[in-house]
Amino acid sequence: DQQVKQNSPSLSVQEGRISILNCDYTNSMFDYFLWYKKYPAEGPTFLISISSIKDKNEDGRFTVFLNKSAKHLSLHIVPSQPGDSAVYFCAASWNTGNQFYFGTGTSLTVIP
Amino acid sequence: GAGVSQSPRYKVAKRGQDVALRCDPISGHVSLFWYQQALGQGPEFLTYFQNEAQLDKSGLPSDRFFAERPEGSVSTLKIQRTQQEDSAVYLCASSLVGAGVNTEAFFGQGTRLTVV
DSSP: OOOOOOSEEEEEEESSEEEEEEEEOOOOOOOOEEEEOOOSSSSSSSEEETTTTTSEEETEEETEEEEETTTTTEESSSOOGGOOOOOEEEEETTTTTTTEEEOOOHHHHEEE | SSOOOESSSEEEOTTOOOOOEEOOOOOOOEEEEEEEEEEOOOEEEEEEEETEEEETTTTTTTTTTTEEEESSOOOOEEEOOOOGOOOEEEEEEEEETTTTSOOOOEEEEEEEEEEO
C-alpha cells in the first residue's frame, strides 16, 4: 500500500521556466516531508524538507509547499536549469517512526 | 570520508550464493537505515539501527536477509541463498540523530546487486 504517491512519472520543462513536482500522501500521521534528487548511478541527495507546522519552506530556487488538508505537497524550482534534470523523490516520516516512506519518483528533464 | 560509503558498488551473484553488502555511515551519525530500490520504484525500507541496536526490521522481506551494526558504526546487510527477485539497488542512509526526531538522512551511492 503506497502511502506516498507521485502520480507523474515524468515532466519536461524549458530552461528558465518553473518546474512543479507534486506528491500526495495518505497517512495523516506524517509530520515531516522531504524531497530528494537522484542522478543516475548515484544515491538520493537531500534537497529540502518541511515540517507539518509550516506550509512553505524556501531554499534558493527551491520551494516546498504543504497543504495538510489536501495531504498534498509540491516542489517548485524557479528558474529551472539543465542541471536540475534528475529523478525527484518525495518522502515522509512521523516523529515516532523509524523510517522514511518514499514515492516512486518523477523524472524531470529541463530542456536548454 | 565526508559522506556515506557503500561497497561494493556492483555485485553479481549466482542464484543461491550468499552476499554481504557494507555501509560506512557518516562519522557520529546515530541512525542507520537500509533501503531496497527496485528498477523504476522508490526506495523501500528494510531495517533501522539506532547506534548498535536494530530497532526496526519490519521491512526485511524474508529470513534470508540479515543486518548488523555491532559497534554502532559500520553496518553489513547479508543476503543468504540469493534469489533473482533480490536483484535491486541496496541503499544505506545515516542521520545525525535518532529516528523520530525529524531530520534528513544522507544516502550512499548504493550497491547494485544482480542475481543470475
